[in-house]
Amino acid sequence: MIDLHSHTDHSDGSCTPPDLLALAAGAGLRALAITDHDTLSGYDEARLCPKPDSLELIAGIEITCKHGSDNIHLLGYFPRSDPGDRFRAWLKQTHGHRADRNRRLVARLQEMGVEIRIEEVEALGRTMTGRPHFARVLIAKGYVRTMEEAFTRYLGEHASAFVERQGPGLVEAVEHIRLAGGISSLAHPVRIEFPSEQAELDFLEAMKQAGLTAIEAFHTDHSPADSERYLALARRYGFAVTGGSDFHGSNKSGTRLGIPRVAYEVLEKLR
Ligand code: AMP
Ligand code: FE
Ligand code: FE
Ligand code: ZN
16 A cells, blocks of 8 residues: 655644654555645655655645635646756745745734744744644644634635745646646645536646646545546546545644555556
């Protein structure tokens, strides 16, 4: 079995890279892809860590992309070789957008009377400071009691302090992954909202034209019927399929590494 979707504490997961490798080995996985949000640094740490030969580590990433007014998550996999300097330089640019959003988010919260400084948030966030770290500061200071409340009251898309982040376009991200020799896969497609079934089909057709390689058919959020549906859509448009748990450790309840079960064959087909 394999798991092609997991997060470390370099983005919003709770496990360090070596802990995640140990957990994967303990679960008997043959392959693990680390797919932190918008960064390769968790993978970069993991590849230097000791791990059993029975476990393959795959370079991955989950990029938050703009598509019209939607934010769509795109997975990138580099099973053959490192993503390389050009891809890494492009990623750095997107980190500038995040840093800019974080500064504006702090300013907005301060305007609203919340006492918060960028240094406090960045102290928690390492390379990938994001809204979950803002939420932790808000909890620590007693502004809210839970992560959920932090998002409903302040940080979520419809909440009072929300500020937009510039992001790479979905088609642009697909192209950068392709140029770096990687495989792109539409993450947890069940979360994308379409006005109609036809709109979903048109979107998949357009993404096929744009060079998207795969869709994530197996995911914690997918029912067995959802997975069947995405397998059929993948066949229809000629996409490969990927799958994984989207494990975030204790930072997100309801995910378990290696669940749903994904066969090693899925990885062989990708290659
Ligand atoms: P960012 O990339 O900094 O905009 O933060 C996005 C992250 O915030 C996501 O990957 C989730 O982990 C987290 N997040 C978004 N919405 C919520 C929510 N309603 N409750 C808890 N966490 C959330
Ligand atoms: Fe996440
Ligand atoms: Fe995601
Ligand atoms: Zn994820």
